[in-house]
Amino acid sequence: MKLSYYPGCSLKGTAADYDRSVTAVCTRLGIELEEITDWNCCGASSAHMTNHEVGVRLPMRNLLLSMTSGHDILVPCAACFQRMKAADKSLRDNPDYWDVDCYEPDFEILHISRFLASEQRRARITELVKQPLADLKCACYYGCLSLRNPRITDAPDYEQPKSLERIVEAIGATPLRWSHRTECCSGSLTMARPDIAVKLVSDIVGAAKKAGAEALVTDCPMCQANVESRQMELEGQEPLPVFFATELILAAFEGTYPEKQQKSHLVSAEILAKVMSSAAHNSKEVI
Amino acid sequence: MTGKAISPEQGNRKFLAKIEAMDIDVSACFQCGRCSAGCPVTEFFDLTTMEVVRMAAYGMEEVLINSKTIWLCAACETCATRCPNEIDIAVLMDVLRELAIRKGVAPSEPGIELFHRSFLGSIRHWGRAYEVGLIAGYKLRSGDLTSDMKLGWQMFSKRKLKLLPHPIKGKDQIRNIFSGKGKEYER
Numbered sequence: 001m002k003l004s005y006y007p008g009c010s011l012k013g014t015a016a017d018y019d020r021s022v023t024a025v026c027t028r029l030g031i032e033l034e035e036i037t038d039w040n041c042c043g044a045s046s047a048h049m050t051n052h053e054v055g056v057r058l059p060m061r062n063l064l065l066s067m068t069s070g071h072d073i074l075v076p077c078a079a080c081f082q083r084m085k086a087a088d089k090s091l092r093d094n095p096d097y098w099d100v101d102c103y104e105p106d107f108e109i110l111h112i113s114r115f116l117a118s119e120q121r122r123a124r125i126t127e128l129v130k131q132p133l134a135d136l137k138c139a140c141y142y143g144c145l146s147l148r149n150p151r152i153t154d155a156p157d158y159e160q161p162k163s164l165e166r167i168v169e170a171i172g173a174t175p176l177r178w179s180h181r182t183e184c185c186s187g188s189l190t191m192a193r194p195d196i197a198v199k200l201v202s203d204i205v206g207a208a209k210k211a212g213a214e215a216l217v218t219d220c221p222m223c224q225a226n227v228e229s230r231q232m233e234l235e236g237q238e239p240l241p242v243f244f245a246t247e248l249i250l251a252a253f254e255g256t257y258p259e260k261q262q263k264s265h266l267v268s269a270e271i272l273a274k275v276m277s278s279a280a281h282n283s284k285e286v287i
Numbered sequence: 288m289t290g291k292a293i294s295p296e297q298g299n300r301k302f303l304a305k306i307e308a309m310d311i312d313v314s315a316c317f318q319c320g321r322c323s324a325g326c327p328v329t330e331f332f333d334l335t336t337m338e339v340v341r342m343a344a345y346g347m348e349e350v351l352i353n354s355k356t357i358w359l360c361a362a363c364e365t366c367a368t369r370c371p372n373e374i375d376i377a378v379l380m381d382v383l384r385e386l387a388i389r390k391g392v393a394p395s396e397p398g399i400e401l402f403h404r405s406f407l408g409s410i411r412h413w414g415r416a417y418e419v420g421l422i423a424g425y426k427l428r429s430g431d432l433t434s435d436m437k438l439g440w441q442m443f444s445k446r447k448l449k450l451l452p453h454p455i456k457g458k459d460q461i462r463n464i465f466s467g468k469g470k471e472y473e474r
Contacts, residue, residue, distance in 0.1 A: 009418075010416075013447070013449050014442065014448065016447070016449075040415060040457065041410045047407060050385055051385060051407070053471040061460060144362075144364060145363075147368075148365065149367050149368050149375075149377065159368075183327060184361050186361045188361050191425060191435070192402040193399065196328060200327055229438050232438065264447070266438075266445070
């Protein structure tokens with residue numbers, strides 16, 4: 001299977017390790033990713049929030065670049081996904097308005113978690129697991145943009161999504177029922193108003209801990225960076241690491257959680273290495 | 288809330304036409320309050336989301352484009368998703384921000400506006416977001432050099448911040464997108 005791949009700026013910068021786990025997991029699943037040639041930034045929240053036309057035209061360029069290959073486009077970043085979907089809808093709706101003669105591509109824009117959580121791919125993921133993540137208690141955290149607005153994202157169960165929980169289950173971890181799965185962490189405000197980000201992150205992490213979480217699991221690079229970094233300002237509280245779903249899948253496939261990857265986290269990610277080594281130990285005892 | 292009386296009499300018709308053209312049907316609001324109830328940043332707002340919708344229906348552009356709310360909105364889309372009347376409130380916030388900028392209104396939350404401007408400046412220049420340049424530009428222009436120093440250092444030492452930008456080949460096309468020669472500027 002071949003897909004066009006739109007990594008987006010975060011995955012080439014602060015979330016480079018997310019890019020590595022996405023591509024490694026896809027390779028193991030037999031999915032070939034072809035990065036869109038000369039792609040540009042989608043404009044993220046800042047573009048559509050302040051300039052509607054720029055907010056459509058930036059992702060539009062990437063869509064037009066993808067037209068020749070015709071493959072479905074895999075997008076791991078929630079913001080990129082939402083912006084690409086929005087531009088795709090605007091273009092399909094009225095290509096003339098955007099100075100495009102014809103826009104009827106048959107590709108789909110795929111968000112990573114919904115893509116990986118399909119029944120068939122989940123079964124394959126479970127088959128490839130070398131070391132199940134022995135009941136690691138996970139609070140799956142979706143944030144906003146892969147889900148909302150559903151008129152843009154086409155997310156089927158946007159208030160009660162299931163894709164991350166299904167992925168986490170497929171690798172032997174335990175998804176928890178908790179309250180803040182789709183709450184906003186205010187990633188778009190975090191630099192200018194860190195006080196707001198600290199408040200929202202504190203609420204999210206507090207809710208996850210109350211449910212008994214040992215870790216948060218997400219698919220959004222802004223949430224991952226924001227929720228980990230703003231916890232550093234919460235004094236006297238044990239921080240929860242935020243893992244990417246693909247990071248966990250890769251660890252389960254490889255049976256180890258390398259030191260180097262652990263160090264890419266801003267807060268201690270030791271729990272995963274611990275869970276994996278104790279699980280490995282237990283499985284030896286059984287044999 | 289401001290002390291001004293809310294009255295459709297003073298409504299700005301051009302503004303009403305603009306939001307109608309964007310398919311934002313503010314008159315459909317029956318004040319159920321779901322938008323404000325779900326808003327994650329409502330406690331920091333000077334106008335609640337529902338007040339914004341109501342005032343928009345009255346065409347009260349002046350008050351709205353001077354509010355803090357339009358800048359503090361995080362664009363999480365919870366309001367628009369939960370509105371039973373499918374009013375695109377998140378897009379309404381976008382329109383208000385853009386109007387504020389175009390009309391040269393001093394933003395009530397200057398740091399947030401500056402962040403968006405710095406981010407877009409980085410894309411206009413390189414075609415992709417260049418995080419180090421963006422952070423440096425934002426910090427210098429905001430004068431806020433001290434906050435998040437520890438975080439910045441951590442990100443740097445963990446090699447999360449790439450020192451060099453990743454310019455794209457089609458930079459001319461990107462500048463064209465930003466040049467303001469597109470359709471929406473003709474009106």
